Amino acid sequence: MSTASVPAPRLYHFAAAFGAGGLLTLMILFNGTLAVHGSLFFASWVPHLTGTFAALLLLLILRPKRVSATRPPLWAYLGGVSGGVTVMLTSATMNTALALSGTIALGLAGQVFFSLFADMRGLFGLPKRLPSARDYAALSLILTGSLILIFFGGSA
Incomplete structure (x- = not known):
């Protein structure tokens, strides 16, 4: 598409x-x-x-009703x-010690990382797309925020 x-x-x-x-x-x-x-x-x-x-x-x-008469691929x-x-x-x-917020933050980082990888490789029928500097900056900010949240957040 x-x-x-x-x-x-x-x-x-x-x-x-x-x-x-x-x-x-x-x-x-x-x-x-x-x-x-x-x-x-x-x-x-x-x-x-x-x-x-x-x-x-x-x-x-x-x-x-079925949207399409064709079957999805098995990997779906x-x-x-x-x-x-x-x-x-x-x-x-x-x-x-990660707690809920650390788990969610690192989970988001993992989702973004894998999404960029899947875009780069064109996995699962996705169109190939090379990540931009903005994509890498966003991933860096998410990882940095995750680490700040985990190591410096709310220690009571």
């Missing part, structure tokens, strides 16, 4: 992304709490099982695997 055909982001796109970040933080907090009272495996299965039931219920109620189904591993890793790290 060329950048000319991509619509400009609107305010609700920013609000949705910001809201998703807030929900992700709540999810990590809830899953970390489950890990304290159970195990990392338990903390991963409970949200995935409840999410599966919620998704099935929504599919039954809404009965959405690995999102559940990476989601399960993400839940276990964040549940483990938020109960350490």
Whole structure:
């Protein structure tokens, strides 16, 4: 897809992304709490099982039509695997000295780093795009902010 055909982001796109970040933080907090009272495996299965039931219920109620007749590539189904591993890793790290804020900050840095790598290599059908100096500056600021938050933030 060329950048000319991509619509400009609107305010609700920013609000949705910001809201998703807030929900992700709540999810990590809830899953970390489950890990304290159970195990990392338990903390991963409970949200995935409840999410599966919620998704099935929504599919039954809404009965959405298929957007495309073609099937997605097999690697697209690995999102559940990476989601399960993400839940276990964040549940483990938020109960350490990193705490919730450090876990989220380093998770964001990891997302940006991998996104730049995926863009550079054209992974998963993405168009190849070389990172700009601005991209590297943003990653540096995120990493620096993460380290400040972890090592100099809120030690009570």
